[in-house]
Amino acid sequence: MIPAVIDGIYRAESRRVLATLIRLLGDFDLAEEALHDAFRAALEVWPRDGVPANPMAWLVSTGRFKGIDAMRRRKRLQPLDAAQHMETDQPDDHLFHDDQLRLIFTCCHPALSRDAQVALTLREVCGLTTEAIAHSFLTPAPTIAQRIVRAKAKIRDAHIPYEIPSLAELPARLDTVLRVVYLVFNEGYSASSGDTQVRADLLGEAIRLGRLLLELCPEPESLGLMALMQITDSRRAARVTAEGEIVLLEDQDRSLWNRTQIEEGQALLERALSARGSGEPAPGPYAIQAAIAAVHAEARSAAATDWSQIVALYDLLARIDPSPVIALNRAVAVAMRDGAAAGLSLIDAILIQGDLDEYHLAHAARADLCRRLGRIEESRAAYQRALALTRQEPERRFLARRLREL
Amino acid sequence: MKYLCLIYAAEKAMQSMSKDEGEAMYKDYYAFTEDIRKSGHYLGGNPLQPVHTATTVRVRNSQMSTTDGPFAETTEQLGGYYLIEAADLNGAIQVAAKIPGAKYGSIEVRPVASM
Numbered sequence: 158m159i160p161a162v163i164d165g166i167y168r169a170e171s172r173r174v175l176a177t178l179i180r181l182l183g184d185f186d187l188a189e190e191a192l193h194d195a196f197r198a199a200l201e202v203w204p205r206d207g208v209p210a211n212p213m214a215w216l217v218s219t220g221r222f223k224g225i226d227a228m229r230r231r232k233r234l235q236p237l238d239a240a241q242h243m244e245t246d247q248p249d250d251h252l253f254h255d256d257q258l259r260l261i262f263t264c265c266h267p268a269l270s271r272d273a274q275v276a277l278t279l280r281e282v283c284g285l286t287t288e289a290i291a292h293s294f295l296t297p298a299p300t301i302a303q304r305i306v307r308a309k310a311k312i313r314d315a316h317i318p319y320e321i322p323s324l325a326e327l328p329a330r331l332d333t334v335l336r337v338v339y340l341v342f343n344e345g346y347s348a349s350s351g352d353t354q355v356r357a358d359l360l361g362e363a364i365r366l367g368r369l370l371l372e373l374c375p376e377p378e379s380l381g382l383m384a385l386m387q388i389t390d391s392r393r394a395a396r397v398t399a400e401g402e403i404v405l406l407e408d409q410d411r412s413l414w415n416r417t418q419i420e421e422g423q424a425l426l427e428r429a430l431s432a433r434g435s436g437e438p439a440p441g442p443y444a445i446q447a448a449i450a451a452v453h454a455e456a457r458s459a460a461a462t463d464w465s466q467i468v469a470l471y472d473l474l475a476r477i478d479p480s481p482v483i484a485l486n487r488a489v490a491v492a493m494r495d496g497a498a499a500g501l502s503l504i505d506a507i508l509i510q511g512d513l514d515e516y517h518l519a520h521a522a523r524a525d526l527c528r529r530l531g532r533i534e535e536s537r538a539a540y541q542r543a544l545a546l547t548r549q550e551p552e553r554r555f556l557a558r559r560l561r562e563l
Numbered sequence: 564m565k566y567l568c569l570i571y572a573a574e575k576a577m578q579s580m581s582k583d584e585g586e587a588m589y590k591d592y593y594a595f596t597e598d599i600r601k602s603g604h605y606l607g608g609n610p611l612q613p614v615h616t617a618t619t620v621r622v623r624n625s626q627m628s629t630t631d632g633p634f635a636e637t638t639e640q641l642g643g644y645y646l647i648e649a650a651d652l653n654g655a656i657q658v659a660a661k662i663p664g665a666k667y668g669s670i671e672v673r674p675v676a677s678m
């Protein structure tokens with residue numbers, strides 16, 4: 158009975174307790190040990206004395222106590238100043254809230270590599286095990302473990318502060334955090350390699366992180382990213398067949414799209430577009446991408462889609478956040494609006510630049526447009542190139558099928 | 564906490580600067596050094612002679628050997644350093660970003676280990 162309660166609290170609150178313990182103890186590893194000691198103590202004490210009125214406060218002060226104890230035993234860390242001790246006697250929601258933000262911003266500190274930011278965020282903020290992270294990214298567990306150990310060592314040894322960035326730094330620092338969430342989402346949405354296209358665990362974590370950020374830091378781009386993730390993820394059930402085969406956007410059964418997610422996404426998008434962020438009046442790249450996803454969500458079919466609006470949104474996106482991949486997506490939208498030939502000449506111009514030469518989707522898009530134009534030999538060559546570049550099994554099967562059907 | 568800011572830049576590009584550019588850079592460095600002296604970040608700092616003056620020394624089996632040139636051939640060379648005091652890495656990064664050399668080359672920020 159009580160162990161079940163503790164289990165529930167562990168799942169729901171352990172990360173928040175950890176975030177506060179890291180501040181109080183000044184060390185990630187020590188805080189993690191203290192967190193587990195606190196829960197172990199709860200399993201002993203609560204069945205006897207009952208669940209305390211404020212379980213979080215109990216866990217924090219027990220954890221802090223255990224942590225200081227461990228510190229004394231090891232005598233390797235500096236004692237804490239008295240002010241920090243005082244703060245915990247009455248931990249309130251405001252402090253918990255700030256500690257969670259401190260944890261996120263520290264895990265996504267720009268002085269850490271992108272890979273380390275992702276691994277550390279999933280480990281510390283989401284509470285995923287090293288093995289789960291390794292499995293999700295198809296990376297050997299020791300590699301992930303090493304990334305996490307190195308990142309923690311850098312935080313400790315280079316003195317990366319456990320703090321919320323100042324208002325002046327916030328936009329740039331939030332951008333790094335959002336990028337980490339977006340990266341987790343993208344890997345979940347279409348895995349870069351492996352047997353399945355969708356990784357539900359990563360999608361779930363990205364959306365959970367997005368929600369947390371929205372709660373902690375409701376800036377327009379936090380809203381925009383959450384809207385983008387919800388609307389994009391609404392198509393999950395329609396994107397693959399029961400056999401795990403890819404279904405393209407134009408062929409999807411749109412009645413399978415999750416209306417609740419779409420509606421939530423649309424509402425978030427409206428808030429993102431009407432919000433005036435810290436001196437940033439124009440919508441940011443996530444809000445624009447969410448708007449593109451929303452145009453798809455509103456269309457009954459691929460043919461009924463407002464492609465002109467999608468092209469216009471890509472134009473806007475290309476102006477504020479130019480990249481070859483955005484140019485490619487724009488070219489595909491132009492092909493839908495103006496015909497395959499118009500899209501193909503744009504794609505060929507992009508491919509000449511060379512940046513997307515190794516990007517399988519660029520060749521797959523070229524192959525598709527050539528196929529539509531009846532340029533079969535060119536289409537075959539492009540499908541073969543895409544096939545050679547993709548590392549994901551369902552994509553491989555899809556491209557092979559298209560090649561056979563030519 | 565002490566941080567060493569190592570200033571790397573392509574020596575050739577620095578040497579091919581015009582007289583005016585060179586003077587402007589010198590003035591920038593002078594102003595920057597004054598600023599961090601006043602703000603209390605400054606502990607020390609110096610420009611270095613070009614890498615052609617470098618000698619690399621090794622002792623193996625009690626035998627000393629020297630080679631002409633820097634430890635590693637790189638596209639950007641170590642050209643100077645500042646030793647600064649900062650509360651944490653964020654503070655050190657903010658100081659490093661104002662080093663004039665950050666605009667031409669790169670600044671490596673390294674925490675100094677306390678012994």
